[in-house]
Amino acid sequence: MTSALWDLARRARQATSDRELGFLLVNDSLTLVPFRQAALWLEDEGVWTLSGVVQVDANVPYVQWLDLVARHLHALGYEAGQAFTAADLPAELASQWAHWWPEHAIWLGSSAKGLSGAGIFLRDIPWTDEEKVDLQEWAEVWWHAFSAMHRPKMVRFSAWRQACSRLLLWQDGLVWWRQRRLQIGIALLAALLWPVQLTVLSPGELVPAHPTVVRAPLDGVIDVFHVQPNQLIKSEQALFSFDEIVIQSKLDVSLQALATAETDYRQTSQMALTDMKSKTQLGLLVGKVEERRAEIEYLQEQLTRARVLAPRAGVVLMDDPSEWIGKPVSTGERILRIAALDDVEIEAWVSLADAISLSPGDAVTLYLSASPLSPVSAKLRYMSHEAVQRPDGSYAYRVRALLNSPTSHRVGLKGTAKLQGGWVPLSYWVLRRPWATVRAYLGF
16 A cells, blocks of 8 residues: 555545545545546535535536436446446447547446446546556545545435435344334334324413402493503592593482472461462472482582492502593493402413313413513413404403412413313324314315
């Protein structure tokens, strides 16, 4: 073995990447034998390295022609160290030889297991037997180092097929229970049957668990709001007031009507002492007086109810109060809600496609958009039996979950809720949605 071959072998062992090895083969092999051009071709990736070129462009005509030549020679089963000329190629390939290459070439095919390719060296004079031996020895050393460092790119279907075929190839000399294909099959079956927890994701929100709804106590127009959204209030604190002008004016009219009715009653009662006809009208006048008094009591009660007080302490949940001022409302119309700070739970909406079997007590986790690193844990309280139409027009099942511990997050924060159901095989977890889609379109 020559000193040049020793030096190349040492540099191949010290190479740190497959690209460095490729450069070493097509450029530095010149210290071993003289040549004019060299190329490295891999079956799965095409032309990989060219002498004197930093990066190979697969779209140039020379590279495409070189790839066709290499695949033709590889299909003929050329051996390492076998020389060839244009006469060994088909006419359509040989016609371009003189344009790209010198007269003589040598094929240095791969001797590494599982790696198919060749190094091609070209020059103007024939290859001697001594040079063929040196190149063949160098190619064996180089392919051994390259196969240990190169990780092929799976860019073609044939590459994937060959890799799978090599992986599932029957190994001679091993008993059947130690064959790789059997081990892979058992591992794949175990993975498909591996139990995982069935989970679904749905939009969720922190909502009050038992809010107190404040409704309009009478028909009228709201005049002023005494509280603001998210304000902490005390019990019996003023919330909002209706316009009292109409009620007060009716009350004033009723008071005057009562005074008139009482005056008529007194005059008639005095005349009844001497006039029998006036005595018969006393009962009618007493009824009018009582009617006016009842009307006044009703208006006074309405005037008292025109100023709405908070039935409990808590936080005010409502929209912009300016939208309510001057707006006519009807009796029983909801104005706002009052919720306790620690009375919070999770509300989620499970879509029809994700309606898995859930039971009370199943784990629910809410990942808030405003605080994704602080999830809120809860347990399922109930899931509605019927789908409800949401504001966006879609139908979903309402889910409520009780928090496991108090949270500092405020009511109204939204996020993504993860609902955990029962345990199922991994194959069911993967194929549940695709199989449901196929059945919806094909009916089986």
